[in-house]
Structures are given as structure tokens and as C-alpha cells.
Amino acid sequence: MNFLQFMMSNRQQVLDLTLEHITLAGVATLLAALVGIPLGILITRVPRLSKPVLGGANIIQTIPSLALFGFLLPAPWIGERAGRLAILALALYALLPLIRNTYAGIRSVDPAVVEAGRAMGLTDRQLLFQVELPLASGVIVAGVRIATVVSIGLATIAAAIGAGGLGEFIFRGLAMVNNQVILAGAVPAALLALFADFVLGRLERRLGSLDPKS
Amino acid sequence: MTAPPSYGSTLEVPAIEFDHVSFRLNGRSLLEDLVLSVKQGETLVLLGRSGSGKTTTLKLINRLLLPTTGEVRVNGRPTSEWDPIRLRRSIGYVIQDGGLFPHFTVERNIALVPRIENWPRERVAVRVRELLATVGLNVDLASRYPSQLSGGQRQRVGVARALAADPPILILDEPFGALDPITRSEMQKEFRTLQQRMRKAVIFVTHDLREALLLGDRIALLEEGRLIVDLPVAEFSRSEDPLVRAYVEAFSALPE
Numbered sequence: 001m002n003f004l005q006f007m008m009s010n011r012q013q014v015l016d017l018t019l020e021h022i023t024l025a026g027v028a029t030l031l032a033a034l035v036g037i038p039l040g041i042l043i044t045r046v047p048r049l050s051k052p053v054l055g056g057a058n059i060i061q062t063i064p065s066l067a068l069f070g071f072l073l074p075a076p077w078i079g080e081r082a083g084r085l086a087i088l089a090l091a092l093y094a095l096l097p098l099i100r101n102t103y104a105g106i107r108s109v110d111p112a113v114v115e116a117g118r119a120m121g122l123t124d125r126q127l128l129f130q131v132e133l134p135l136a137s138g139v140i141v142a143g144v145r146i147a148t149v150v151s152i153g154l155a156t157i158a159a160a161i162g163a164g165g166l167g168e169f170i171f172r173g174l175a176m177v178n179n180q181v182i183l184a185g186a187v188p189a190a191l192l193a194l195f196a197d198f199v200l201g202r203l204e205r206r207l208g209s210l211d212p213k214s
Numbered sequence: 215m216t217a218p219p220s221y222g223s224t225l226e227v228p229a230i231e232f233d234h235v236s237f238r239l240n241g242r243s244l245l246e247d248l249v250l251s252v253k254q255g256e257t258l259v260l261l262g263r264s265g266s267g268k269t270t271t272l273k274l275i276n277r278l279l280l281p282t283t284g285e286v287r288v289n290g291r292p293t294s295e296w297d298p299i300r301l302r303r304s305i306g307y308v309i310q311d312g313g314l315f316p317h318f319t320v321e322r323n324i325a326l327v328p329r330i331e332n333w334p335r336e337r338v339a340v341r342v343r344e345l346l347a348t349v350g351l352n353v354d355l356a357s358r359y360p361s362q363l364s365g366g367q368r369q370r371v372g373v374a375r376a377l378a379a380d381p382p383i384l385i386l387d388e389p390f391g392a393l394d395p396i397t398r399s400e401m402q403k404e405f406r407t408l409q410q411r412m413r414k415a416v417i418f419v420t421h422d423l424r425e426a427l428l429l430g431d432r433i434a435l436l437e438e439g440r441l442i443v444d445l446p447v448a449e450f451s452r453s454e455d456p457l458v459r460a461y462v463e464a465f466s467a468l469p470e
Contacts, residue, residue, distance in 0.1 A: 116313030119276055120327055120375070121302035134317050 003183045010184070014169075018188050021165035024083070024158055025151040025192075028090030032147055036095045037140065040102025041128065050103065057096040065154050068092065069161045086163035090154055094147035101143025105136030138208030145200035152193040156185065166192075227290040229254050229383055229415030230275055235284035237270055237439075244270045245439045247284070254382065255413035259420060259430035261461070267439040268419040272385045275417065276305045288383065303327055306384040306414075310391045312372030314360040320346075320371050321356040327379040345374040350404060366397035373405070383415045390425065402428055423465040427451070435461070 007014055036057075043050040063071070068089050075085070109132050117131045133140075159167030169185025172178075228251035237245040245267045252258045260268045273279040274286045277293045285292045288301060314323045321342050322329075328338045346353055349370040360368055369389060376384060390398045406429055409416060420426055426433050426447075433450045435442040435458060442457050443450070451462055 110316075112309065112311075112313050113315060115278070116307070116309055117315070119278060119302055119305075119307040119309075121299050122326075122330065123299055126330060131315060 003180045003187070006180045006184050014184060014188065017164065017166050017168055017185070018192070021152070021155055021167075021189065021192065024086055024090060024155045024163065024165050025148065028087045028155070029094050029144070029148045029151050031087065032091040032094035032098055032151075033144060035091070036098030036143075036147075037102050039095075040099045040140075041106065041133075043099070043103055044106045044132075054096075054100060054103070057099050060092050061096045065089070065093065065157050066160060069157065073161065082158075082161050082163040085161060086155070086158035086165075090151045090158070093154055094151050097143045097146040097150070098140075101139050101146075102136070105139030105143075106132045108139065109135045138204055141200060141204040141207055145197060145204060148196045148200060149193050152189060152196060156189050226253065228252060228287075229256075229289060230417065231287040231290075232271070232274075233285045233287065235274060235281045235286055237267075237274060237279060238282045243439055245274075245281075248439075248441055250434060250441065250444065252415045252417060254415050257409055257416040257418060257429060257431045259418045259426040259433045260436060261420060261423065261426045261433050262436035263421055265438075266436040268421075268436055269387055270439075271436070272307075272387055272417065272419060275383075275385055276302045276307060303331065303379060304381050304383065306376030306378075306381040308369075308372050308376045308384070308386040308389045310388045311365065312360065312368040312375075314368060314371055314375070316360055319357050319359055320351075320363070323360065323371055324374045324378055326375055331379060341378060342374075345377060348377065348408070349374045365393055366401065369393060369401060377412075381414070384417075386416070386418045388419055388421070391420070391422075398425075405429060423461050 039053060043053050069086070072085050072089055113135070114127065114131060117127050122130065155165050156167035156170055158165050159171050166185040166189045170182050173181030173183075173185065230252040232248045232250040235245060235248045236243065248271065250258070260271055262268050270279065274281055274293070275288065277296060277298045280294055285294070287293070288296065288305070293301060324342050324345055325338045328341055333341070342356065343353060346356065351367060351370050351374070355363065355367065360371070363371065372389065390401050393401065402425060409429075418429055427450070430447050432444060432446050434444040437457055443453055443455050445453060450458065453459070
């Protein structure tokens, strides 16, 4: 039985696991964006926080992913449900590109433009929403793109703690020493990542053209 | 010949007044005991080389900076007592190359202050058209982005944006510094005509003596954060001050 035949005869399960995979990676990225983007904005406003916040996110990124899943297992409440745990771990990994790109994007806005806005009497809030965020949006979406692709890739490991997703096939295939089964997980996961990368890449270029300098 | 400075002989409150203002940053003195005032309708040119404190002086007017000692008063009120947002919206600000928002069209750039002041939509649209005409730009440019304009056009948009809400005070930081000589000369002449009509209180920063002589009613020469002289334009070139002499000679050495 080759890989395609395996996919066809198990298509319901492939579909279920793919949807599960999208949910894991999607919710994790969304969660990370809800925390990471405001945090990135915050550290442009309170510069003394920028080192500890970026450093912290960096350290999280250096923890081997399998170990992070393991670390979180004994955590109360979260550890009881594998799905929640996997989402939390994935969100932690996605945090760094989101914080870093939001911070870098806002910092790269031409200071003369920001100062002109301030001198014209824009409030801090108006400056942020009308000037800084629109001009940084290309870089911020680039961060979302990296975070999404990383999450889709890492979500395959979530199966190790029983959180489901396309990793199920990969781990099962490894156990069975069956390449067809491994590919049934790996190929859809890779296609998902490529698709997300393509769509967000287009969005990024469109937003990037807001600021003709970049 | 030796008429007293006009601002000393009137009871009218000056639009802008520096009352023994010093500004220090990290222990370094950028401005030392500055005394200066500008009446409504008057154009004061701040002349000086880079680092002489010209830009710092401007930023003290719209409260981007607060004085370390002394007081800057706008319409008789210290800047420290003004709400900074209200203060800034009553002062038009023009910088080199316009400082336009690259993601806004010309129209939205000009309409910036009227929009945040919640003018009705139709009034904003009328005002933008009016201003485009005032600064000599074709209405067709309204939907363009700054990157699609020439340097001179961008600068005109910068002036239009500063004038949008008809602020009584206008401050300009080397506005024509980045323009080619012909465009610069055109804009200088137009600006002078504009000011004769508008009668705003204007502080114009430049390091170009010719521009200062053309546009100013008075010229204040700054050097290393100190005011060297503050003279009516007609008297400036005749001053015996050695630094003024150096400026005049540097510029008269240029071929016409």
C-alpha cells in the first residue's frame, strides 16, 4: 500500500486530524498574538522592560519542544487536558517572533514622522493607531507569519502528549516503522505550513507597501 | 535709525515669549538664558549653525521640551501650564522634507488636524481644496501619496498641513533646506507673500543668511545655545558684532 492509497482509505481520519492540527496551531498563534503584540507595543513605551521581555521570550524559545511539553504536564488545571497544554506550549514558542517583530516594526518607523505627528498634536493613542501600527503592520504580519509556520510545524509534536493533530500519524508510523503512515502526517502538515506562509506572505507585502521606504 | 525694538513699546501680549530660558540635557547646556519674543504678524528668523540650539528653541515652544529654568509663554501662558495637545494643535509645524505620513494621501495629510479636531467632513474637504490652492498645488494631487510627489510638492503639502486648522502661530524648522535652489527660491517668495497675507506669529529656523534676510522681520543669531544678537533685518547686515560679520562675509563671498 503506498502513501496515497493509505491517505484515501483513511481520509476521514486524515481530515479529522488535519482539522485538529489547524485548531491547535491556530488557537495557539491567536493566543500568542493577543499577548505578544500588546507586549511588543508595551516595550516600545517602557524601554526598560524591553530587555527582560525579549530575553524571557528568547529563553522560552531555547527550551527543546518535547521537554517543554513534558515540563507543563504536571501543571495544575492545564496538565489535565492535553489539548489545552499543547496550545499553551505552542503559544509560548510563538511569542518571540510576535513580540520581536512588533517591537522592531514600531521602532523602525521614521522618527521624523513620529515627531511630526506628536508636534501636530496627536495624542499617544492616535500616534499609535494612526501612525505607528499602520506603518509597522508589514513587519508585524511577518512576525505572525513566522509564528504560524512554527506553530504548524511544532504542533506535530503535540501528539506525543496525546493532544492529537497530524503528529498522530507521524508517531504511529514511527512505532510501526511504516513510512506511508509517517508521510500521511508529515505531508499534510508541510502543505498546511506552506499554504499559511503563502497567504500571510501576500498580506505582508501588501501592508509593507504602505510604507514606500521599506 | 535707532528705533527701539517694536515689541518693547507695546502692551500687547507677545504670541511667543522666552523669559530667561535655559535648557540642559544630561548635564550639557543646549540653551542658555534665552530672552526672545515674537508678536502676532511678525516673522522672526532664528539663524545659526547646526547645534546652535535653533531646533531646541522650537521644541520648547510646542512643549516637545520643557525649559530647565525660565519660562516659555505662548499667548501669555507658560507652556508648562498648557495642555500639550491643545498647545500643539494651535501651532503649525513645518519640518524639512515635510515630515508627511507616508501611508496617508496628500488629502489626509493636510486634513490631519481638522480630522482629529472632529471637523465635519464637508468642512474638511473644502478646507483641503482651499489649502491646495493656497500652496499652489493642483487639486489632482489630493489622492497621491507623498512618495509620488517631488520634494517641492512634498514641502508644499507640509506647509498646507501646518496651516490646516489656521493656527495663530507657525514654526518652521529649515523647511526649504532639502530643496533644489530654484524650487527653494520660488517657495521662499511664495512664503513671504503668504505671510504678508496671513499675519501669523512665525519663527523660521535656517542657517541660510539670504533666506533669513528675505523672510524675516527680525533675525536672532544663535551660537552654542546663546543669543548673540536680535536685530531688525535692516540693521542685521550693518551690525559690528564679529559673528554677524563672519556670517555676512561668508555669504557675500558667494558669487551672485
